[in-house]
Amino acid sequence: MPLARNVLGGPLETCSLAPRTGFFRTGRCDTAPEDAGAHVVCARVTREFLDFSRRRGNDLETPGPGFPGLRPGDRWCLCAARWLEALAAGCAPPVLLSATHERALEVIALDDLIAHAADAN
Numbered sequence: 371m372p373l374a375r376n377v378l379g380g381p382l383e384t385c386s387l388a389p390r391t392g393f394f395r396t397g398r399c400d401t402a403p404e405d406a407g408a409h410v411v412c413a414r415v416t417r418e419f420l421d422f423s424r425r426r427g428n429d430l431e432t433p434g435p436g437f438p439g440l441r442p443g444d445r446w447c448l449c450a451a452r453w454l455e456a457l458a459a460g461c462a463p464p465v466l467l468s469a470t471h472e473r474a475l476e477v478i479a480l481d482d483l484i485a486h487a488a489d490a491n
Contacts, residue, residue, distance in 0.1 A: 374400050375472045377483055385412035385469040386445035389438045399447035399471045407449040408477065412469035414488050417442045419463040422456055445469075450477035457482060464488030 374382035387397040391412075393405040399412050413419070415430065420440065423430050430446070433439035440446055445466065454477055456462040465486045474483065 374398070376468050377470045377472050377474055377480060378467050379472070380468065382471055383466075383468040385447055385466060389440065389444060389446070391445065391447045393447065395436075399469060401471055401473050408451070408473055409447040409449055410471035410474045411448045411450050411453045411478070411483075412445060412466040413448050413453060413463040414445050414466065415440050415442060415448075416461070416463045418461040419456055422459055422461045423452065426452070426455065428452070450474045454478050454482075457486075462486050 376382045382398055382400065384397045385391050385399050390397055392398050392400055393409040394400055399410045401408060401410050420431055420442065430440045453462055465483050465488060467483060467487050467489050470483065
């Protein structure tokens with residue numbers, strides 16, 4: 371498997387090990403063809419985003435089998451399309467560019483990701 375790259379062209383960094391995130395639950399926003407949702411955006415979820423996601427039919431707070439449930443401030447690999455929907459709704463969570471897979475650029479403009487960068491925070 372080739373080295374995964376982030377949206378800035380560097381090596382893809384870990385998003386979160388607690389809770390363990392990613393399509394493969396490795397802690398990184400790695401992806402593969404079977405990841406139809408493209409869970410590639412490493413975001414620090416906010417209350418506003420969690421509420422938005424619940425309204426869209428995806429409750430990210432309630433624990434389930436193999437899923438601890440998220441709280442504001444947790445880092446999580448989000449679907450690129452859902453992050454873009456949140457952007458359009460005015461509630462996109464901050465993004466960690468160094469841990470966001472370059473595949474996100476197939477859906478989201480780099481300028482939008484940079485405008486919501488949390489890496490310096």
